[in-house]
Amino acid sequence: MGSLDVDSSITYPVAIVGGGPTGLSASILLSLCNIPHVLFERYPSTSIHPKACGYNHRTVEIWRHMGIEEELTKQRAPLDMVSRTAWYTSFGPNGREIVSRDSWGGGAYEEEYASVSPCQYSTMPQIRLEPILQKRALELNLKGIFYNTEVTKVEEADGHVIITSLGKGEGPATVKVQYCIVADGGRRLTDDLGIGWEGERDIVDMVSAHIRAPLSLQHPDIRNFITWFVNPKLGGTIGSGYLYHLGPYPISTETEEWLFACGLNPADPKRFDESAMLKRMHNTLQIPDLKVELLSINHWYVNALCASRYRSKKSTGRVFLVGDAAHRIPPWGALGLNTGIQDVDNLVWKLNFAINGIPSSLRHDGDCNALLDIYDSERRPIGQRVRDCALHNLRAFGLVMDKAIGVSTENSQVENVANMDAFFDMASANTDGAARRKAVHRAQKILDDEFHALGAEIGWFYPDLDVNGEGKETNHDGQLKDGGQLDLLYYHPSTIPGHHLPHAWLEKGKERLSTRDMVKYDGFILITSRPGLWKTAVADAGGGLVALIAISDASEKTDSDESLWKDVKGKWASQRGVDSSGAVLVRPDGIVVWRAKEFDQGKHGGASWLRDVLRMALALG
Template sequence: MWQSSSNALTREMFIPGKSSVQVPVLIVGAGPTGLCTSLLLSRYGIPSLLVERHASTSIYPRATGVSTRSMELFRQWGLDQRVKAAGFELEDASAPVSLTLAQPELTRLPLGFPSAQEVAAVSPVTPCACPQDALEPLLLERARSYAEAQVVFGTELTTIEQDGVGISATIIDRSTANATLVRAHYVVAADGAHSRVREHLGIAMQGPDQLGNYLSVLFRADLNRLIKSHVHGLYFIQHPEASGIFVPTSTDGRWVFAMEWHPERGERLEDYDSERCIRLVRTATGVPDLDVELLGVQAFPFAAQVAQCYRKGNVFLAGDAAHRMTPSGGMGMNTGIHDAHNLAWKLAAVLKGWADITLLETYESERRPVGLHNTRRSNTRRVMGKHEEDEESWSDLEIDLGYCYESKVIIPDLPAEDGTAPARSRLTCQPGRRAPHVWLTRGGKRISTLDLYDQTLTLVTGSAGTSWCEAADRVARAHGVPLVAHLIGLEGELRDGDSHWDETYRIEADGALLIRPDGFVAWRKPGMIRDPQTELHHVVDQIVGHSPS
C-alpha cells in the first residue's frame, strides 16, 4: 500500500526479478521527454523510475532540430556545449528548393527556426541540429548521474490501475518475462505517439491521424560538393521521379532522404529494397554514380493530433503521447521537452509539500494550448511551398519563446492607470510568459538572467527594492517554500551596467517580479507598495495553491 504523504519521497531500488517496488514517480518512455522528466525530477530531489520497452535509446536520427528554448534548458543543465558538439550548427534558417541537389536553387522556404541574428537579441544560446540518436545518450548519461534516478531498458509497462491513493503498475522484463509490481504516486506517460498508457486510460486523440505516409531512407554519402559546405536543416527536391527532402543528420556524411509513399495503393515496404532506395537517392541528388551506403529504411505516418486531456487522475501525458505533430516546423520533440519542464517542478512542489495538489491542475491548462497551437502549425506548414499563417501571425521565435500561460497560478497585470495598451510583442515580461534574457555581471563574470531562475521561486527587484528582498525572506520562512530574492542595479551583486534589465522587465527601481522554477513570470508589480510583505504573502499563496491566511 502507498505510504502516507509524509513519506511521499520513499523509494526502493528496482532490481530485475524483484516482485514489487515503490517510487514517487514512474516515467514510461525513455525518449527526450521521458529522459528530461527523470533528469528534472532528480534536480529537485525527487526519486523516479523510468522504464523503456526498447533495449536502448533511439538508433535512428528521428528529430534533429533543437530549438532556442530547449538549448536554454540544456545550458541550465550544463549540457548545451555537449549537445552542440554532438550535432552541428545550422548555417541558414531557410531550406533550398531545387530539382535535384546538384542543380541550381529555385527558391527557399522557411525552415521554422529563427536566424542566429534574431536569437542573439533575446537569448544566451542559439538553436542547433542534434539528431535524436546523439541527443538521447547525452540525456541518459546526465539522468543516470543522479542518485534519485533509475532508468531501465527492455522493460515494458503492461497494466496500470489507480485507486485514489496512488497507482499500481505492472512492468515486465522483456528478456526474462519477470514481472514487477510498481507502486507510485504519479505516472508520467512519455511513451510516444502510440502511447499504450494513453490507450489504457481511454484518452482520445483529436485531429487528423492520416495526413500521408512517408519513407525515411537513412544513408551515408559525401554530398559536400553538392551543398558547397553550406549546411541547411532541410533540402527540398522536386524531381518528378524522386520528390522528397534531404535532412543532414551528422557531420560525417550521414543523411536522411524522406519521401511520400502510398501503401493505400498497394505499395509494400519490401518493394523499397536496397537497389531501389539507392537509385532514389542518386536520382534526387542528380549524381547517377554516387557512392551510397544504405543504413536503414523506416515508414512513418504524418498526423496532427492532440490528446483530449493531458491528465487522468494521477497519470500525466507528455511529449508525443500528448501531441502528434508532423516534422514541419521542428517543434515535436521540443514541445515535449518543454512539457517535462512545466510538469516536473509542479510534481516536485506537491511531493515535497510546499504546494497544494491543485497546482497539478495547471499542467493541462498551461501546456495543452501550446500543444494545440504547435500541432496546428505543423499541419498548415506541411505542404512544400505552402506557408499558412494563423489568424494572428507568429514568428518562428515567438512560437518557441513567446507563448503565454493562462492559469490560476498566473496573476495577470492590472490595466494601466493611464490606459496604455499592453505591449504587442510576445517576447515581453508579461505574467505567463518566459522571463526574458538580459546579460548581467556577477563577480566580474557575465551571466544571463535566465541563470537565476532554476529550482526555486525567485523574486527579482531593482536597485531600490530592498524592502521586497526582506519581505521575500520572511515569506519564505513563513510558508516553508523555496524562495530566493535578487536585487539588480548599477551596483551590488548583480549589475546591469547597460540598463537593459529595467527596459526589458518594465518595472521601476522599486518594483518586483516573481519568477517560477520553470522561468515563467508568475506576477509583476511595477513599483513599491505600502506593505510588500502582505502582497507577496498573498501572491505566493495563490501560486502554490494554498488558501490565503
C-alpha cells in the same frame, strides 16, 4: 543501468514510461529535485533512427539547467551549416536551385535570434542527442533506469499507481508509485487510459532513410541544412522528398550521415522496402554513381493530434502525459520534441512541490491537486496551437510553394514539367514564368511561419496567469496581434504575468550570467533594483521559497550594494516593465507570476501580500 530488482514493497514517488528525449529529460529534472524514481524503456538503449533535429532557445535553456549544454554545443552542427534552407530540382548534373533563404537564426536573422536567450538555436539529430541525455540521467540515477523493459499496464488505485512491466527474459514485475509520467511516444498508454485524441490522423504516408554517403561532395551549398526537392515527375515537394545532414561533426566524406524522407505516391509499391527507398532517393537526387550505405529505414504517418486531457483524471489523476503521448506534431517547424521537453519543465516543478511538500508557513494542509491540474490547463492549449501551426506549415508546401511553381499531384507529369520549365525560362516574353517566380518569392513570406518563427518557438505564454488583465491594453506587449492571434514571427519580451522572464546579461565581478540563469527550479525569485524595499517580505513570508535578486539600475540612483548585479547595456531596465522600485516574481520554470510596477508602502510594506501571491501561484486557494 538498473537490473529488475525494484522493491515491490515500497512506493516510489515517480515512474517514467519511455526513455526517449522527453522521458530522459524528466528523469534528469526529477533527480535534480532529489525525487527518487524509476524509468522503463522497452528498447535496449537510445534510438537508432534519426527523428527530431532542431532545438529552440527555450529547450536549450532547460538543458542548460540540466548541465548538458556544453556537451550539446560540442556535438551540434556548426552554425554555418544550418543557417539556410533551399529548394532544388535535384543535385544531379541538370539540377537547378529554385530558391534559397536564411532560416533558424542564420544570416539576416542572426542578431535577432542571438538577442533573446543565453542559449543558441541548436541543430543535432536525435541519435546524437539521446546519448547525451542518457549519460546525464544515468549519472544522477544509475540504478533507477531500466532498458529492455516494456510497461504493459498502468493502473490507478487507492491513491497510487501500479506499473506492470515485462523485462527481456523476465516474468512480469510490478512497482507501486505515487505518480506516473507517460513519455512512451504515444504508442499505446494514452489509449489504454481511455484518453481520446483530437485532430487529424494519417495525413501523409511517409518513409525516411538514414544513410551514409559522401553527399557533401555534390551539395551545392552546405549552408542549406534542409534541402527540399521539387521533381515535377514526382508531383511536388512532399512526394519528391527532403534531405538534411546528420554529422558526425566536423563532417567528413568517410563518415557523413544524412536523412532522406519523402511521402509515398499512389504509384509506389504497398511494401516500400529498402530497394524501393533507394530507388526513390536516386530518382530524387539524380547523382550519378552515388554510393549509399542504408543504415535504417522508418515508415511513419504524419499526424496532427492532441490528447483530450494531459492528466488521467481531473483533480485526482496520478498519471500525466508528456511529449508524443500528449501530442503528435507534424515535423514541419521542428516544434514537436521542443514542446515535449517544455511539457516536462512545466510538470516536474509542480510534482516537486506535490512530493517534497510546501512550507507550513504558507498554511498549506491539503494536497497539491489544484496545482497539478494547472499542468493540463497550461500545456494543452500550447499543444493544440503547436499542432495546428505545424499542420499549417506542412500544407503550406503544397498549397503555397508547389502551387507557386505550378506543380501538383493533380496535374499530369507533362503539365508539371512544362510549368517547371516555364519557371526557369527567363525570356522577357515568358510572362507566365515571371509570374511563377514572383509567386515563389511571395510564398517565402508565408513560409516564414516555419523558417523565421521566433514567436511560435519562444513567444508562447500562459494567459491564465494574467489575473489582473495587464496584457489587455498592449496585446501582451505585442505578442498577440489585434485579432488575438499569437505573433508567430516575432518574440516580444514581457514581464506581464504568464510570460517567460526576458533574457538580459548580468555581471558581478568576473561572473556573467543571464537573468534566466537566476531562475530556481526548487523555488521562486523576486527581481528588483531596490532590494532594501522588499527584503523584509521575502524574509518574513517567503517560507524559504523566494530568493531576492538585485539588479542595479544605472539610470537612477539605487541602493548602493555590492551584491547587486550589473545590468549589462541596460537591457534588463528596458525589458523589465516595472520601475526601479518595482519587482518581478518568477516561478521555477521561468514564468512570471506577479509583478509590481512600483513599491507601494501600503500594499507591500508588510509581508502578507507575498504569502498571498505564493499561495495563488501554487494554487493553494
